[in-house]
Amino acid sequence: MRAKAIRIAANGGPEVMEYVDVDVGDPGPGEALVRQHAIGLNFIDVYFRTGLYPQPLPAGLGQEGAGVVEAVGEGVTHVRPGDRVAYAGGPNGAYAALRTMPAHVLVRLPDAVGFETAAAMMLQGLTVQYLFRSTYPLAAGQTILFHAAAGGVGLIACQWARALGVNLIGTVGSKEKGELALAHGAAHVINYNEEDIVARVRALTNGAGVPVVYDSVGKDTFFASLDCLKPRGLMVSFGNSSGPVEPFSPGELAKRGSLYLTRPTLGAYMATRTELEAMAADLFGMVESGQLKIEVKQTFPLAQAAEAHRALESRRTTGSTVLLP
Structure with missing residues (x-):
């Protein structure tokens, strides 16, 4: 099947991002097909776009999103079709309406947490979680x-x-x-x-x-x-x-x-399924208790991802920014 996505063929400024149709395959073993409702924008996306963090090209961008599972591959049992899910972390490719991805990064969303909220908080919220709870436990x-x-x-x-x-x-x-x-x-x-x-x-x-x-x-x-x-x-x-x-x-x-x-990096702190689920539960608990309110301050259509990057890099954004497929 075909779906819209952002791809880069070279490193550089926001102009290297292209809004194109891509082929999306069925999920293989350990994978899930996710229809995305919201995508998080983060500075790490800029690092990959510019080449500060190298990756093989051509490539996708984005490490955070939320949506609904449409299909799962062999061996995937912790999520199933119809589940509302969110994720943060690699591999790149979140800037897409539909993607096949490793299922092990997906966590089920509580009913009280909306897609835009989840896309705005997973990478950033899990980052604060490990910084404050593990890297240097605060008192x-x-x-x-x-x-x-x-x-x-x-x-x-x-x-x-x-x-x-x-x-x-x-x-x-x-x-x-x-x-x-x-x-x-x-x-x-x-x-x-x-x-x-x-x-x-x-x-x-x-x-x-x-x-x-x-x-x-x-x-x-x-x-x-x-x-x-x-x-x-x-x-x-x-x-x-x-x-x-x-x-x-x-x-x-x-x-x-x-x-x-x-x-530190987020990936090193949520390297196991047990760690990821414990961190996500802590984050969701903070949100559901009302102690943590996630504010989406800016939204951009996925097609305008380049303008979203310009806003982020020029420090014209506050709080969280979400791309909408």
């Missing part, structure tokens, strides 16, 4: 630094931190984004275009610094993030929206007080 009363607090991951982090009783200091690029982060649960915000991040963090922590920094910005904030940490603090570098961090000497960690550094 009430702690103060942390979280960059890009008004983005899709950031707004989820603000709410989750508030639910845990954690004081989140969020960095933002404008007064409006600061107000948004505060409204979602940030304890303090720092406008990096007007304030010195390190000086402000030190002031807010009485000179002590924070035990953990969550940094998805990369090159532009990396060393400032290190300078915000307490001795033996943990630097969690989980993205590169400003570009990859340049190589540096491990001595930089030593002279700042025996710091730790990790570069």
Whole structure:
């Protein structure tokens, strides 16, 4: 059968994305055929489009979506035709109306969670889940630094931190984004275009610094993030929206007080079915309890995926963005 999808034949700007008809095959062993109702937009899609994260070309884009299972292949028992499902993680190819994909990444959606909400929260919400529950398990009363607090991951982090009783200091690029982060649960915000991040963090922590920094910005904030940490603090570098961090000497960690550094990925934290289901259950529970509200701030038709990428890269988006097939 044929279906609309976005494909790239070369790396580059948003213009390399083509809206085309593709052949979609029947699901093989371990696969499922999913009719997608909503697709999540994430910065990792930009990394694959530009070639920062290499993949064989031609290729699809997108790692997150929600829809209905139409068919399953041999050996698939945890989902069946008619199930409402969502997923986050590889392989690329979510920018499509219909796709055959590995079934092991699919989780069943609770009835209370809509398709657009699910597509907007799976990758970002599961990211916050592993960052806050596993990479550095947070406890009430702690103060942390979280960059890009008004983005899709950031707004989820603000709410989750508030639910845990954690004081989140969020960095933002404008007064409006600061107000948004505060409204979602940030304890303090720092406008990096007007304030010195390190000086402000030190002031807010009485000179002590924070035990953990969550940094998805990369090159532009990396060393400032290190300078915000307490001795033996943990630097969690989980993205590169400003570009990859340049190589540096491990001595930089030593002279700042025996710091730790990790570069985690979602895939490593949900590598098993048991881990994925536990993480998804935690995320769905936060949403169903009302402690976490997922706001789709922008929607674009799938055919306008290039414009959606332009908006994301120019920081014209807040919260979550969803593509609609």
